[in-house]
Amino acid sequence: MTNVSVLGAGAFGTSLALYAHHLGHQTRVWAYDDGLPERVAAKGENTAYLPGFPTPEDLLFTNDMATALEGADLVLLVVPSSFMRSVATQAAPHLPPRALVTSTAKGIERESLALMSDVLADTIPKHAPSATYLSGPSFAKDIASRLPADVSLAAADIDTARGVQEVLHSPLLRVYASDDVVGVQLGGALKNVIAVACGAADGLGLGASTVASLMTRGLAELARLGVALGANPLTFLGLAGVGDLSLTCNGELSRNRQLGLQLASGKTAREIVSSQKAVAEGYRTSMAVHQLATREGVEMPISKAVYKVCH
Structure with missing residues (x-):
């Protein structure tokens, strides 16, 4: 024990x-x-x-x-x-x-x-x-x-x-x-941002093909920033990368996906987050990811779009 x-x-x-x-x-x-x-x-x-x-x-x-x-x-x-x-x-x-x-x-x-x-x-x-x-x-x-x-x-x-x-x-x-301490942490953090985008795509009725594209290109963004910060790119093909990304982007219990769905309905990120007791990490993380990507010179267009919508 x-x-x-x-x-x-x-x-x-x-x-x-x-x-x-x-x-x-x-x-x-x-x-x-x-x-x-x-x-x-x-x-x-x-x-x-x-x-x-x-x-x-x-x-x-x-x-x-x-x-x-x-x-x-x-x-x-x-x-x-x-x-x-x-x-x-x-x-x-x-x-x-x-x-x-x-x-x-x-x-x-x-x-x-x-x-x-x-x-x-x-x-x-x-x-x-x-x-x-x-x-x-x-x-x-x-x-x-x-x-x-x-x-x-x-x-x-x-x-x-x-x-x-x-x-x-x-x-x-x-x-x-x-x-891979860096890779496992980054995978868990960055997938939340991509999940907000996938939730918004679902809420706007853009279809399953769009969501699949966002997930796939989002995974590429995770890997690019991860490698720039010293992560092993193979980590993002495992549980802390594509595994967590898949669940968070598709699962009905995902707070970050729900944030995206509500954004698509016309609500602002601030009013959505302020009304929730549980935390949708993607809201806060989107700003940090945007700043990290800028600092490291890494192109992350999906994450940048989520940042612009949320902040």
Whole structure:
């Protein structure tokens, strides 16, 4: 049994906590929202973010970071990229020295254009060298429903990735180890931008051929920027690239695709995002991707169009 701490009580954080508990790990969840732990305890589920999925009585939700991280062997950072720096900074003094940290955030820090690996290097420098990065096609409701899924898990040292793989891997969630930290992070972040474009194309009734073209040329954009930033181009042909891209561009549960659909109806990105409790990462990431592409001299016309529409 491993002590797993999940920082972030949104839909994906809650689903991973349920999954870790199902595997037999001692699991705790830190929640940002005041009062959410009490509501979960009273109602027996996280009605705010993942309704319909009962939470076991021994799955602890708490607003106290020290309590959530006490004795943790593996810490899953399951927060939006825009909150990664603040949450990691808050967690830093409470992280057990030997704890392994895994980020699931699929985004780029807008202000600094930093990947989450860079953010962790700044905020938890003692733990960042052994940090891992999880990405791939995995909707929260699918994980919570115990439906099969596959994900990539990257670390600078492949043996570190394999160590975390042993904790999380099962017939329900197959975890594939990688040493392409940049590629796995970029694939997870950039596909959200392309999904906004695909949702808009669907909403405008442009047809399946257009969506397929956007996905294919979008994948080329991912690879071009990834290679410019040091990623292995083959990573984008795997789970963290074409796998996650396919799900996010086509899945009805995709928040980024839904953002595109609503944009096609005439709403502005700002009013759509401000009305949602869950985060559509593609909205924020589109600005960071545009700035990165400009800085690196990489042509990304689809991503540029999404940026112009959203901002």
